[in-house]
Amino acid sequence: MFLTLAVCFCMMVLVSADPCLIISEINADNPRLDTTEFVELYHTSGQRASLDGYTLVFYNGNGNIAYKVLDLKDHSTDDRGFFLVGSVDLVPKPAILLPPNTVQNGPDAVVLYRTSAARYTEKMNVTAVGLVDAVVYMTRRSGGAEFLAEILTPGEQAFVEDEAAHEEDESIERCLLSEDQWGFQLSLPSPGQRNNCTPPAAPLASPFINELKLGGGQVDGLVELTDASTAGPVVMVVWDGKTDQVSVSMDVDTSRTGLTYLTVGKKYMKGDDSGAVAIYGGRAADFPVGSPLSQTQPLDAFVFAGPGNKPSANLTETLIPGRLPYQLSNSLREGGFYLSRCGVATWARDPGVFWEAPQTPGLPNKCPWPKICPHTILIPGGTDSPPHLPPRSSGDFLINELNTDTPGAAEDGEYIELWHPSGLRVSLQGIWILLFSAHNNKPYREISLSGHFTTSKGYFLLGSDRLVPAPSLRLPPNTIQNGPDAVALYRSLSGPPSATQRGIPTKGLLDAVVYRQRGSDREAQELSKALTPGQLPLLEDPDVLPGDEALSRCGGLYPLDLSAFSVALPTPLRENICPRPPPAPEGVVINEVASGHWSNQSQQTAFVELHGPPMTELRGLVLSVFDQDLSGTVVALPLKGVIDQNGFYVVGNVTEADQMFPDGTTVPARGAVVLCYDLFSVCRAGTALTNSSLRDVLVFSENQRLLSSLSTTRGRQVMPAPR
Template identity: 80%
Template structure:
């Protein structure tokens, strides 16, 4: 049930509706594309009505030459069926069906019953030479146009397919309890250009059953708005929320951030104003007395809100951030429309306070909204050209902090930003991703930002920052939000709620990456943040003296998470490849000579150190000593070196006598030893760099030559292999090694 009300405009002395034509944010961007629109993989009983529905977003007949449809088995991650679509076309409305022989309407490509596997599996569209794709091939992203990874409630196990085909998005579950009878996985627009999937009644060859979610009875949502013009009435419709207590509709002026109109929700309306204004409508719990006309924008969070912008006149960053954090206002153009505008909640996003879920649609007060089928692409992959994603060698494919600009010139601080990057270098959903900002002064969280509902760019970047930043960030923050330091920025994957709700203090569960940074003279103030987020590493310094004008902390040396040594002070490059300084040539002849860890034995004299060896008096400036932990898949320690090799050719870092001026304890190593005393790993081959065979265990010898086996006492041994005495049949003599 919904509430709605409209009034004759000439009876109301209110000023807030625009006589303007919507420039829809969901307008087609780029060329139309081919997408997977619907999948029905699991039918009741005999699986005789399976199908895959493709849709061309032009809404017209389109050739499928050059496309291939590939079905992947999640058990082994190989293709179990490949269909070359050459010679086929979509129908006149853009639909194309592949499905079982017995289903209606009749598919263009017929499949035997029980062909489409129930999951964990995947279905993908490729655009490339058909010869590149064949049954039993391994899963690939080369030529990928679109993909759906799915599983049943009972299966699971689709993680690898999701990582390869839909990085950053988990497999979708076809819930067989969602509806009586059959159900399918249907693609629906969530908000703006963000797509998602939901379970609904099958609709092969027809528009999907994309209906906005039903909100709980305690959470009212704005479902329809008519912006009136001339003598045209205006109204607001919302879902019923009888248990929410008294509700009040508040209209705000986008120029002043002050209340223009306040009414109890039995009178929901808009009226006219000039087209150059901007404003908002918000629903609050409370009464008219709580929001008097002329009062400033309340700091209380609204239950739902709709913010809009007139041509050349955006609402303030303060109003946008307070009412629709992380979203954009609905933009109006200069084109006039005498009949006003009918806007309906059509996006299926589960969150509130997002103007992007509203589309232009027929007016339906008191009835279900009549939403048009969208004509935008869920990807920016064009015709599926090879994306050639740059994946790190260890296989990590989750988000990283790529660039920080926390301190910009001037008092306004209106150029600060945080840039994320996904190593797939593709458009990836940020569903379940959070940014947390910590202050080192009290080691507490001062800002927690959900990125759900957002996507990276087609090159894998995502930018959040000040409202005046150019290029415009996808998520805008009020100026001077990001503190200058000593502080920290941390990145989390937390699909079930805020990371702060799952763990007290400084959360580490779900932590993907973190950067601890400081100002001059404040490196010791961030010890607790460093210990929790980037252990063993000194905070970064965004040094103003390095570059004229502005500067940023940019990832320049590697894609390991939590590795502060990967960052350099560089010119700001938001949404572009980082402009990294050319590194100094590395010192020649310097190698790791010996490693000892206090955690290898329980011996009381065991000490941790790393010994370097090289030409005497060689400068180590520019080298970073990094310690990695396989279990954490990241850096335990990253220590910039600034000293010199001594006159004897040694440099020792650690907690032993004669070590350099940097002290730390190496953690995370495991070495089994039967020796009764301290033990270390010593390089015993001079010239084989990065070779495990160059090393042997010995007693520690920091600042001295290593104790290595002597060739004078070595022996040559011939080994003859032969069968056991009980297995002499077929013996043809021993084999000499």
């Protein structure tokens, strides 16, 4: 199944109580001659609805101009809510006929507007004004839909229509992902009919919960699982929503293929109560009845809330972090509640993918057609200008603020704040946060952010339950360890990064912060080496500010750059409040450099000696060491302290050093030493260093990249010869 989010973003959020018109299906590319193309609209009331005031516009991604405009005035949907625009050979017959080969194959877009039809004309430039719904699509061969997506579905990539997905024809169909979040998938065309929205055969976690029956205390409960034959030992656990204790634990028979049914006693999983069902790797003996809530992460979980019986916040946030429990109806039924997995989201541990539906043991789930409106964008007079990323930005998600140690024993104000440099509402599909412990260099918590979005300003907050403002993803108090530890941000579409990579995963790494407590630098050595090489862990210093403090990104949008962070006042979901930088130190230069590689295997050790006015404060100066063989920075060390009374300051692995090199780093045989003033970013080879930031340079290399990127007007090139 090919699935992508294609949700438009909102200044106005429509809900199920207010039906709306959506683009439901597009078939732009038929086999051979394009004589059965179509665009299907659907009114979520499921009834006849007038289309007066709506305009359908087709955009060409080559030039980003409109090639077809259809005013829908005097038209209406059919009695089931459907409306077809398409080729003459299409069955059923479209309400508006198009010549063959009208709907272009991509990169293109189909957009539904609701405002004056007079403002939309063929050959006009792409606009978001009046936009209600949009689909941006392309083929694997074409690409090139980035500009259309930036304007029409900001924060989302264009959908890729893969002509090889089915033997015959295929179409782009809108399906509900979870709760009120919609997406698109490729499936067999279904013009004028319900889309083929079947749940994925294998979400990220397998086996997973497929159907549930919650009894009313009169009948047994049931849990249907997908095929568990390829998994190791698997156990199903029922948790009590009031005590957070094990009510039932049952080993799952993994010797059989296909769907598996498990029966739960009638006094558990009651529709007028609260609780949870979770699937774990392991055995029932690992979860004895009455044992407390385990912090082991389940393969899948379903948390439910009966009328007036909410499960504990701890149960919810441990089993389904960032999601809401399924709220059961007030009307208890004699036969119980039947719930089926119907959302097509590929992630697990989300009750939002379940709907009330008839029970279908051993058969595909029989899901109703949803009547929920997607989030839509409606800009009556907005700007057409695309967003532009700030200078020096990676363009992807960054860790923006980190508060790991809050005052008091409760630790109920800790948080992690992410930011997308576009400053827009952006999907977090495929984004993971891993919390690493330096004691074993392994993640102690893996958090999938799929299905979540940033705020309209690009922020995303996860943190403790009592944090104000409320985080989008809640964590139990005292979850984020105080250090030495690390927070790492990844993009991974195939599950947690640790599942496919040995050791500390680096593939897909977007950003990371390695941090420590006082005196614990060395314990984080392996995490630093893998995640932020050449940099010392950050210290969230509790003595800097009265009350609470955070590590805030205060300048520089480079990822994996610890020098961009400062200890500052916590500002969750707000612009960071950064300390005013001190005046730049003057008169400090590189005075002497030594490398252990220059003295023919003698006992010489590596160091860099600086010279400057006595007692000069060094904050803001960064000492960087480049290695030509490694093509990059091996040390990027923000300096601290002051020049001594004799005018010297030594950095290196020598007894008289004022500051040590990070473990495992040294001065190479060929490279460069750079002294620069830049409070917020690391001096890098290949970066255009301005004369105001560059203080002194010594290049001991013939590497042309180093020579061209490091200004010779403020340094020297010297070629050392081993004695």
